[in-house]
Amino acid sequence: MKKIPIHLLNSQTYCEYQIYLEYVKGIKVKPTLEMNKGREIHNALEKEHKKKAKFKLSVMDAIKKSQKEKITLVGREIPVTGNYLYGFIDEIHLMPDQIVIIDDKPNSYPFFANKKQVFGYCLAFEEQFKTNFPLIACIRNRDSKKIVWKETFSENHKDIVFESVKRILRIINQNKKAEPTNKINKCKSCRFRNVCDIYKIRFSKRD
Ligand code: SF4
Numbered sequence: 001m002k003k004i005p006i007h008l009l010n011s012q013t014y015c016e017y018q019i020y021l022e023y024v025k026g027i028k029v030k031p032t033l034e035m036n037k038g039r040e041i042h043n044a045l046e047k048e049h050k051k052k053a054k055f056k057l058s059v060m061d062a063i064k065k066s067q068k069e070k071i072t073l074v075g076r077e078i079p080v081t082g083n084y085l086y087g088f089i090d091e092i093h094l095m096p097d098q099i100v101i102i103d104d105k106p107n108s109y110p111f112f113a114n115k116k117q118v119f120g121y122c123l124a125f126e127e128q129f130k131t132n133f134p135l136i137a138c139i140r141n142r143d144s145k146k147i148v149w150k151e152t153f154s155e156n157h158k159d160i161v162f163e164s165v166k167r168i169l170r171i172i173n174q175n176k177k178a179e180p181t182n183k184i185n186k187c188k189s190c191r192f193r194n195v196c197d198i199y200k201i202r203f204s205k206r207d
Helices: 007-014 016-024 033-052 059-069 112-129 155-172 184-188 197-204
Strands: 073-081 085-094 099-105 135-141 147-152
Touching: 007 016, 007 112, 007 155, 016 155, 033 073, 033 085, 033 099, 059 073, 059 085, 059 112, 073 112, 085 112, 099 112, 099 147, 112 135, 112 155, 184 197
Parallel strands: 099 135
Antiparallel strands: 073 085, 085 099, 135 147
């Protein structure tokens, strides 16, 4: 694998064993009901955005327009490809003096795994579009539409992402053993629980 889907930064923080199961063992599992619901909501938001959209511009043209006319332009489902990572940004606000990168999540608490995913979008965006503006990483509750966390993307955040990328690549290339989470409550809501040998060992001991 040359480039990593950005959502794996989230998986690596939640439980590295998920990455081992999917990318080393090649196990595919069906999307959960929650994932399907999330997809439906994302599609509805995208449809709503398209209805309201006044311009169809490339990201670079939108950045230039926002700068020149001192206006804020909003885009959704923006594909990004950086040096190591690729994915789709849920929503982006191009402002004359900063760029806000938003990830819509079902929760109202900014878990570190979610923050790291947004830092991944920021890094890929910065590498692709070579912008010098401050990037604001942001998590929004997809139902209430309230911003639950925001932070200016920094060099420290880049290092966090690089460290994660290194670990993911080592797991996928089988140079490193994936560490299963030690928080067994995570296992109970994991989409891999029916195929995970760690789950079976942990929960059969309790029967
Ligand atoms: S069931 Fe637990 S150990 Fe297995 S992949 Fe999921 S979170 Fe990790």
